Amino acid sequence: MRVGASVELSVGKLIVGDGRVLEDVEVGVLGGAIREVTKSGLEESYADALDLSDMYVMPGLFDAHVHVRYGVKPDPEERSNEYQAVRGAENARKALMSGVTSLADAGGIRNVAFAVRNAINDGVALGPRMFVSGEMITMTGGRSKKPGFRLEVNGADSARKVARGLLMYHGANFIKLGATGAISSPHTGPRHPQLTVEEMRACSEEAHKCGKKVHAHCYGEEGISNAIEAGADVIVHGQTLTDDHIATMKERGMILMPTLKTFCGHLEHLDEGGVHARIITTGIWEETEPNFRKAHGRGVTISMGTDAGMPDNLFGDNPRDLEYMVEWGMTTEQAVQAGTLNAAKSVGVEDRLGTVEEGKYADLIFLREDPLEEISAIRTSLERVMLNGALIDPKSTPFL
Numbered sequence: 001m002r003v004g005a006s007v008e009l010s011v012g013k014l015i016v017g018d019g020r021v022l023e024d025v026e027v028g029v030l031g032g033a034i035r036e037v038t039k040s041g042l043e044e045s046y047a048d049a050l051d052l053s054d055m056y057v058m059p060g061l062f063d064a065h066v067h068v069r070y071g072v073k074p075d076p077e078e079r080s081n082e083y084q085a086v087r088g089a090e091n092a093r094k095a096l097m098s099g100v101t102s103l104a105d106a107g108g109i110r111n112v113a114f115a116v117r118n119a120i121n122d123g124v125a126l127g128p129r130m131f132v133s134g135e136m137i138t139m140t141g142g143r144s145k146k147p148g149f150r151l152e153v154n155g156a157d158s159a160r161k162v163a164r165g166l167l168m169y170h171g172a173n174f175i176k177l178g179a180t181g182a183i184s185s186p187h188t189g190p191r192h193p194q195l196t197v198e199e200m201r202a203c204s205e206e207a208h209k210c211g212k213k214v215h216a217h218c219y220g221e222e223g224i225s226n227a228i229e230a231g232a233d234v235i236v237h238g239q240t241l242t243d244d245h246i247a248t249m250k251e252r253g254m255i256l257m258p259t260l261k262t263f264c265g266h267l268e269h270l271d272e273g274g275v276h277a278r279i280i281t282t283g284i285w286e287e288t289e290p291n292f293r294k295a296h297g298r299g300v301t302i303s304m305g306t307d308a309g310m311p312d313n314l315f316g317d318n319p320r321d322l323e324y325m326v327e328w329g330m331t332t333e334q335a336v337q338a339g340t341l342n343a344a345k346s347v348g349v350e351d352r353l354g355t356v357e358e359g360k361y362a363d364l365i366f367l368r369e370d371p372l373e374e375i376s377a378i379r380t381s382l383e384r385v386m387l388n389g390a391l392i393d394p395k396s397t398p399f400l
């Protein structure tokens with residue numbers, strides 16, 4: 001990844017990412033990192049200066065749940081892993097051009113997303129920082145009727161071995177667990193529990209030993225209970241949260257990743273049937289908004305996560321996730337924090353990302369309009385992206 005120049009930014013309004021807003025501040029950027037943020041004059045001297053006094057500057061978005069390997073529609077024929085890696089790199093680039101400077105890929109196939117991450121890190125491809133779980137860990141047949149298509153485990157020892165392989169061989173940045181069936185796997189019931197507490201606990205222990213987080217895909221109540229008991233850090237989807245779940249999540253500082261963009265997107269494509277219609281036929285849709293409002297209303301930490309890559313869930317449209325959050329009761333400040341600091345927390349990298357503060361990576365977006373007035377300003381008024389201190393003009397690199 002390219003390291004940006006030495007530059008000082010004069011910022012009209014700085015949205016820090018943790019709820020604070022600072023006016024008329026200067027930000028010094030050097031070596032890809034934020035060197036200083038001050039209202040009283042920069043201490044260092046910088047080679048270049050940028051006047052952003054009429055701009056709104058905030059941390060780049062962090063979309064903490066995507067699948068880069070997928071196309072917009074299900075593939076008419078099976079695509080090779082190599083093909084999916086090329087598509088993954090292009091999907092990641094599209095996300096970057098919409099203001100997403102960090103992506104977490106939460107379940108791919110084989111080593112595709114690792115390859116995309118490594119290529120971006122090496123400067124072979126242009127894309128956001130990527131945090132990759134590798135394949136989702138599931139029970140046998142949990143996500144596919146095709147044998148061996150996923151990392152299938154049976155029993156705690158087998159789960160532990162697979163988690164160790166992901167973490168040690170591939171440098172997985174977090175672990176993704178299949179705690180229940182899924183809408184996108186029609187042979188399963190989304191509410192049916194899948195991995196056992198023992199299997200998930202073994203994976204959590206291995207992830208936590210090396211400081212990594214555990215994300216659990218859950219729809220049904222029993223699966224959520226199992227994931228919490230097993231030590232998961234993030235509940236993904238989570239439509240059936242009970243009062244007890246919410247109390248425990250708050251107590252432990254767990255995160256809910258409601259993936260609103262994918263559910264609201266399905267609703268707009270119901271006439272196409274398939275996975276879109278299954279959000280209705282499984283009863284998942286009717287639980288989505290009340291569940292989100294309840295969890296948010298009671299103070300559960302909520303993170304951005306679009307599930308981009310699922311059918312008709314486009315890369316490049318990622319900021320919409322925050323717009324749905326605001327439609328369903330969040331303030332714009334809370335939505336910004338969900339898309340920055342909280343998402344960084346979900347993969348345990350809030351010491352390096354998620355806010356505009358000294359010592360963090362210089363991953364910023366510059367907006368012409370105020371996202372705290374209208375959250376869609378992130379999508380509609382993006383002027384520049386700064387990644388690792390390097391400036392990118394999203395308007396000069398059009399989408400395919």
Ligand SMILES: [Zn+2]
Pocket residue numbers: 065066067106107307
């Ligand atoms: Zn997903």
